[in-house]
Each structure stands twice: as structure tokens, then as C-alpha cells.
Amino acid sequence: MAIRSRTPSSGGSQSMFKKRSTQSLSPTMASAASYLSAVSQADARARTARSPTPTPTATPALSFASTTSSEPTTDIDELDEDDEKFISPLSVPFRPPTSEQVFNTVHTEFGHCASEEFRLTSAHKPGAPIHGHVDKDPPYYILLSTYISYLVLICLGHMRDFLGKRFHPKAYRHLMPHDGYASLNSDFDSFYTRRLKVRMDECFAQPVTGVAGRTIVLLDRVSLDYNRTQVPTGNKTRALNISSYNYLGFAQARGGCADVVEEAIKRYGISTCGSRLEGGTSELHTVAEELVARFVGAEDALISSMGFATNSTIIPALVGKGCLVISDELNHSSIRFGVRQSGAHVRMFRHNDMRSLESLLREVISQGQPKTHRPWKKIMLIVEGLYSMEGTMVNLPAIMNLKESYKFYLFVDEAHSIGAIGPNGRGIADYFGIDPRSIDILMGTFTKSFGAAGGYIAGKKDVIDRLRVKGYSGTYAEAMSIPLLSQVIASMASIMGVTTPTVSSSNSSSTIAIRSHAANGNGHLTDDEYHHPGPVSSKILPSWMTLPPELSSGEEGRTRLRRLAFNSFYLHRGLDKLGFITYGHPASPIVPLILFNPGKMMMFHRMMKDREVPIVVVVVAYPATPLITTRVRFCVSASHTKEDIDCVLRACDEIGDIMDLKHGLAPADRWSIDEICDRAVELVSLPEA
Structure with missing residues (x-):
């Protein structure tokens, strides 16, 4: 099994x-x-x-x-x-x-x-502490050896560049001026790529085939020229997949959602007609936007064909010259790009540090705009619900308290948190039990928990209506394709559950009633009332879309959420008890294990993949992380079983001893791997420190 x-x-x-x-x-x-x-x-x-x-x-x-x-x-x-x-x-x-x-x-x-033992509800316990990000330092000899390894790399690399340009000029032609042309690349700017990343390319861009589910099939390859080229061997290896953002396991080739996608292709075809304003909008676009708004608890939503473009094209429509954006220092590059394009002034605060944020708010409000000191036209705080490299969760309750005091707009990027955390899978607001309507802009993507692609922006209806006109993605970008739309609708409805119009859609005493216009199966709009969080009325879905009973009831969606929560807590706390240094919140499906030395990246990756039970992992280094915090980033899924997490922990335990990676807990406080596997349920239930 x-x-x-x-x-x-x-x-x-x-x-x-x-x-x-x-x-x-x-x-x-x-x-x-x-x-x-x-x-x-x-x-x-x-x-x-x-x-x-x-x-x-x-x-x-x-x-x-x-x-x-x-x-x-x-x-x-x-x-x-x-x-x-x-x-x-x-x-x-x-x-x-x-x-x-x-x-x-x-x-x-x-x-x-x-086994119902291996289930957990993802929710913040009232009164439990909310910790910010804490950097955990290894022993000094680990830091010293890491810096020395970079020093040796830099010295030898520049020496090879110096000698190579003189004795092998053809190999360095792209770095040297020739025939009146300037060099295509700067040898300094491309130094990291040429001298470190190329030697570790075995870890990156691995060719795969099939579904990236619980397991994945790798196309084996070898390199005879130090990773400059890769040669396929013709063999395939099926490995345990702990590296994909398939949080709820909806990336399946067969199942109720796949059947819906197949039926949608038969009815509509596989391509779109162009941009939304050029005829690409279909009945499914209207249904998807209505369903997203109800899922996140907002009045209206706007969908985009690309998650990165959702931030980079919508933020310039929200702020501009004379506005101030306050950004977490670890925000995603799509946010940074969007802010630069907007022309707004930007200030950053230390990652998830509420004292740093409040101090900055006091400064910028009291000083106003630079030079003129006029009040800011608008102040918008942009944070992520779940940070993909650190696995940390935003301290949303503290931010809401600051929002009440300092009156700024709040933009929350839920690319990794939507569908992955919260008792109902509704993201960071659901996890902390906060009214989502108190957040001005909710952004998220469909590439993680929903097994599709694209993104969305949700908020008040008048704001979304304006973004449809001013946002670049609505005017110039391609519309989402039919297969993606049907996958989003089917997976999201599976999490929510579907009820008939005669059944009350209120399942909680603390629901939010949202009066809106819903699209029925024929694309006509009808008045309907939805109670958040809760199941969606079958009137919203297209009449031809039929989900299996286990999906339409919402039972399987709830099971997947609880399985994901258990797996996340179990892997995170299991690694901690083994003595590793990890980052992030235990409820996060992203679990970073810090390696520090870049030379250990390829070793860890290769030793995991070459085991009797191969395991595929993602290793991350500079510039995606700080220079000395090279890490392996485990991505947990609801598709994993408890025995799968056991397998990962046992592999880490063996490799951690060989590579000297256990610098967290003192040896006396650690648990043995057998004790962790046997007491998994108890370990997951431990209160937060």
C-alpha cells in the first residue's frame, strides 16, 4: 500500500x-x-x-x-x-x-x-503564539566552511577565466569583444551561473513524463562534459515525488476532475479565441470568476491566464505616482516587478516583523511624500499568505490590528496558501478565522492546490470592475483556456461541495452572506445568496458538469485538506525532532531543510534519488535564497500517505548523519527515527512551542 x-x-x-x-x-x-x-x-x-x-x-x-x-x-x-x-x-x-x-x-x-488517525484540521488555535521568522544558525565551523568554499570557488573560477581567455579563446568568445562587437555576456555577471550552477545542473530542470502526483517518472540522463549538455539514456525511473506544488493532489490524469476536463474539451474545444475583450470570454469564464469570489468570500473576482502576470499587471492599476507601497522584504518577484511598473514609491520591512512594520508605518505617515512632505495619495501593504522559500505564514491578526490603527489598504498574495491551509481550504484568513471581506485585495493562483494554471484577483465589486478596464491582463493577455477553466471549476467545487437549490447552503454559525449574480448552466445571471464558507449551489455550475458523489458532497475535498495538514505537520516536526534546522510554520506544506554549504546540494539530491526507493527533491540556492542558506525544499501533498512521509524521514535521517546536517536540537533532545514513525500522531498533536 x-x-x-x-x-x-x-x-x-x-x-x-x-x-x-x-x-x-x-x-x-x-x-x-x-x-x-x-x-x-x-x-x-x-x-x-x-x-x-x-x-x-x-x-x-x-x-x-x-x-x-x-x-x-x-x-x-x-x-x-x-x-x-x-x-x-x-x-x-x-x-x-x-x-x-x-x-x-x-x-x-x-x-x-x-486511517482517520492520519488526519488533522488546519486552523490556528485561539491563544496559541504566532511566531515570526527566526533564523537558526549552525555551529561556527559550518558557517566558516561555507564561506571558505565560496572563497575557493571565486579564486579558482577567476583564475580559470583569466587563463582560459588566453589559451582557449574560442570557449570564451561570448565573454570577450570580437570583430567590433561587444561581449554578449559579462564574465562577472555570469560568474555564478558558469562556475557553480552549471556544475549542479543535475539537480535542476529534470525531464519528467506523466502526472506529477504522489510519484513521478523521471527520464534518466547523463552528462559527459560537466553538465554543459545532458544525454538521455532511454531509461525511466519512477520516484516518490516530494517536489511539486500539487498540494491537494488534484493533478491527476484520471478522476472526477479529469472527466470534467475531457467533457469540456468535447463541448468547447481546447483553445481560446484570443483576449477577453476580443471574444475569448465564454460561459466558463463567468462561472469561474463567480465561483472564485464565493470560494474566497469576496464580492467579485477577476481571473488571469498567468499567476505572475496577475501581480505584475494588476498592481500598476491599483497604485501609481504619489502612492506608497509597503512590501515584505521576501515578497515574490512578481510583486516587485508590478510595484516597479506602477511608479509608486516603495519601502520594505523585515520579513514578518511586526515591530519593523509598525515603526515604518509611523515614519512614512508622519513624513509624507519625499521632498514635498504631502500626504500619500494611498498607502498599500503587500504581503504573502505563505512564503514559498521560507515556509513562513504571515501574522495576519497583527496586521489587521495595525490596519485598524493606521488605515492602509491590504493586498494579500495567497498563491501558496489558498486551498492549502485553513479548515475549509480558504487560505490565510480561513486559517486565522478572519473575515476575508476585511482584506481589500485577495490574490491567488490556480497552479498549486487546484492542479491548473492562471491566477485571480478578488475584492469589492467596484474595485474589480475598475481592474477589468485598467488592468493590462484583461485587455492584452490571452484568456484562460477551456481545459484550465474546467479544471479550476471542478477542483474548487470539490473542495466547497455542491448542493441542490432546495438545500440550505449555510453550514456554520459564523457564515458571511454574499448576495451576488450567479451564472446558471446556460450562462444567464440569476440572483443567489451564498454563505461563506459553505457549499456552492448547483445553479452556479454549468448544467453539463457532473461530479462524482464523493466530490460533489465535499467529503473528498475535506479529506484531502486534513491529509495535507497531517502530512505537513508530521514532516516538519519529524525533521525537527531528528535534529535538522528547518524554517517555516508547521502547518505549511512547504518545509525548507537548511543545508548551508552549496556543495551539499548535489550530494543530497543525488543520494535521495539513488536510494532503493528513489525520492525527488528540490534544492534551492543563491540568488533565490541568501548566500549561505542553501536548502532543500520539501513540498508536501495530500496524495502522500503516512508511510511516504516515513520514507522521506528515514532517508533524511540516514543522509543527515552522513553529511553532518543535524545542527538543530541537541542530541539528548532528539528522537530516533523509529520513535518518530511510531509516535507520529502524538508528534503532530504537540502544542506549538
Whole structure:
């Protein structure tokens, strides 16, 4: 059912995480569990082929029996790894087959886990402290060796440049003036790329195929010229994927959402007609914008075809000359680009430091505009709900208190927090229990939790109406394509749940009633009232869009949210207890593990990928992070099982000892890896320090 790292002496059971073979699976299985797994997969195909109505491919109410069926089966030789519902036999208990216990999801895309112990609600506990970002320093010898490694790199690199330009000028032609032309690149500006990144390109831009779900298939490659070029070997490796932003696991090739996308393509086609104002707007655009507004609890929303463009084209429509933007120092580059384009004055405060923010607010309000000291036309604070490199969460309650006192506008970028945190998956405001209408602008993307692409801006209706006219993305950008729109609608409705018009949509005593115009299945607008947070009326969705019961009820969406919360807490606190230095909030699905020395990046990446159970990770270094805080960034998903996180922790424990990475807790305060795995539920339930 799940994966676990093993030593060679642990037996010869097969795993789906292995080098790809061109032969079919052998009918001679290594264990009773693996045999039963293959029988179940063949049986599911046979029953699907015989059934007049296909079995829904989205995970229903989950149970542990992912390997069982009592009905007749087809020949096991017909199993194919590309169409794989194969269950890793590691740690799968042998149980008698029962016909009621059959999973419909592909286990390689979304892990089967039925235990309610491995669930957690993502919500801030009243009275719990809200900590800002805290840099954790390693021992001095780690910092010293890191600086020395950079010093050696710089000295040797410039020496090679000096000698190379004289003895191998053809290799440095792009860095030297020639034939009356200036050099294409500056040798100083490109030094980091040429002398460090190229040597570590094995870690980056790995070619993959298939769905980036619980597992992913890598196209193996080698380099014979120090990573200047990469040569495919023709082999494939299926690895545990702990590197994708697939937070809720909706990036699936099969399932209820995939069926909706397929139906949308049949009805509308796959492309758009151009920009929104040139005929690209369809019924689905109206439905998607209405659904997004209800999902986040705003009056109206505007969608864009690209997340980066959402910030960079909308911010100039919100502020301009004579306005002030106060920005967190670790805000995303799309925010920085948008602010520069706007012409507004910008000031930054220390990351998530409320004292620094309040001090800056007092200064800028009292001093006014530079030179003239006139009052600012507008002051807008821009922060992120969840910071992608640090894993930290904005202190929204403190910011709301400052907003009440200093009267500024608030722009929250929820690219990573929307759909990933909060008891209802509604983002940072949901996590802290704050009215989303008190936030002036809510921005988010569809590329993470919703398994699509694009972004949105939500807020008051008069503001959104103005942005439709003044924002560049609405006038000049391409409209979102039909497959993306249908994926967004289906996944978002799966999180919210869908009710019939006769059923009350209020599910909480603290709901927000939003009166708005809703698009029905024919594209006509009708008055409707929605209570936030809660399920959406079926009148909003297109009449042809039918979700399986497990998705339309919202049950699977809630399960995915709770699985993600458990996995995030478990991995974060497990790494802490092993003694690693990590950053971020334990509720964050982004878990940075600090390596410090850049030379350890490729070693960590290679040792994780070369294990018996390969694991794919993302390593990040300068300039995306400060020079000495090189890190590996784990991205947790609801598609991971508890055993998957066990596997990652065991791998980190072994590699951390080899590479000397455990500089967090003192040895006396650490837990053993077996203790962490056995006491996972207790570990996740520990109160915040």
C-alpha cells in the first residue's frame, strides 16, 4: 500500500519505485501482498470493461484495502506500468479479499490511506503564539566552511577565466569583444551561473513524463562534459515525488476532475479565441470568476491566464505616482516587478516583523511624500499568505490590528496558501478565522492546490470592475483556456461541495452572506445568496458538469485538506525532532531543510534519488535564497500517505548523519527515527512551542 525504505536484507519484494523495464510484470510475484495487488488491478480493469457505466476514478470514501477484490480477474500479464494502479507491496498487510474494499484512484497518483488517525484540521488555535521568522544558525565551523568554499570557488573560477581567455579563446568568445562587437555576456555577471550552477545542473530542470502526483517518472540522463549538455539514456525511473506544488493532489490524469476536463474539451474545444475583450470570454469564464469570489468570500473576482502576470499587471492599476507601497522584504518577484511598473514609491520591512512594520508605518505617515512632505495619495501593504522559500505564514491578526490603527489598504498574495491551509481550504484568513471581506485585495493562483494554471484577483465589486478596464491582463493577455477553466471549476467545487437549490447552503454559525449574480448552466445571471464558507449551489455550475458523489458532497475535498495538514505537520516536526534546522510554520506544506554549504546540494539530491526507493527533491540556492542558506525544499501533498512521509524521514535521517546536517536540537533532545514513525500522531498533536 505504501512505501518504506529498506536495506538489502529486508527481503526481495518488488517496488514500483525502480528503473523502468520494457517487459511486462511477471506473474510470479515476490510476495502474497504484491500478488494480491496485481490481481486487484487486473480485476478493476475487467469490471470497468464489463460495466455499462464506468467506475468513478476519483477516490471515494477511503479505506485501507487497496489490494483487494473477490471477483474474477484477468491475466496478470496484462498489467502495464504506464496504466499503473500498482500498489507498492512494502508494508502492505495480507488480508482476505472483500469486494467492498476497492480503490478507484491510481495509487501512483494519489496514495491510498484510510486511517482517520492520519488526519488533522488546519486552523490556528485561539491563544496559541504566532511566531515570526527566526533564523537558526549552525555551529561556527559550518558557517566558516561555507564561506571558505565560496572563497575557493571565486579564486579558482577567476583564475580559470583569466587563463582560459588566453589559451582557449574560442570557449570564451561570448565573454570577450570580437570583430567590433561587444561581449554578449559579462564574465562577472555570469560568474555564478558558469562556475557553480552549471556544475549542479543535475539537480535542476529534470525531464519528467506523466502526472506529477504522489510519484513521478523521471527520464534518466547523463552528462559527459560537466553538465554543459545532458544525454538521455532511454531509461525511466519512477520516484516518490516530494517536489511539486500539487498540494491537494488534484493533478491527476484520471478522476472526477479529469472527466470534467475531457467533457469540456468535447463541448468547447481546447483553445481560446484570443483576449477577453476580443471574444475569448465564454460561459466558463463567468462561472469561474463567480465561483472564485464565493470560494474566497469576496464580492467579485477577476481571473488571469498567468499567476505572475496577475501581480505584475494588476498592481500598476491599483497604485501609481504619489502612492506608497509597503512590501515584505521576501515578497515574490512578481510583486516587485508590478510595484516597479506602477511608479509608486516603495519601502520594505523585515520579513514578518511586526515591530519593523509598525515603526515604518509611523515614519512614512508622519513624513509624507519625499521632498514635498504631502500626504500619500494611498498607502498599500503587500504581503504573502505563505512564503514559498521560507515556509513562513504571515501574522495576519497583527496586521489587521495595525490596519485598524493606521488605515492602509491590504493586498494579500495567497498563491501558496489558498486551498492549502485553513479548515475549509480558504487560505490565510480561513486559517486565522478572519473575515476575508476585511482584506481589500485577495490574490491567488490556480497552479498549486487546484492542479491548473492562471491566477485571480478578488475584492469589492467596484474595485474589480475598475481592474477589468485598467488592468493590462484583461485587455492584452490571452484568456484562460477551456481545459484550465474546467479544471479550476471542478477542483474548487470539490473542495466547497455542491448542493441542490432546495438545500440550505449555510453550514456554520459564523457564515458571511454574499448576495451576488450567479451564472446558471446556460450562462444567464440569476440572483443567489451564498454563505461563506459553505457549499456552492448547483445553479452556479454549468448544467453539463457532473461530479462524482464523493466530490460533489465535499467529503473528498475535506479529506484531502486534513491529509495535507497531517502530512505537513508530521514532516516538519519529524525533521525537527531528528535534529535538522528547518524554517517555516508547521502547518505549511512547504518545509525548507537548511543545508548551508552549496556543495551539499548535489550530494543530497543525488543520494535521495539513488536510494532503493528513489525520492525527488528540490534544492534551492543563491540568488533565490541568501548566500549561505542553501536548502532543500520539501513540498508536501495530500496524495502522500503516512508511510511516504516515513520514507522521506528515514532517508533524511540516514543522509543527515552522513553529511553532518543535524545542527538543530541537541542530541539528548532528539528522537530516533523509529520513535518518530511510531509516535507520529502524538508528534503532530504537540502544542506549538
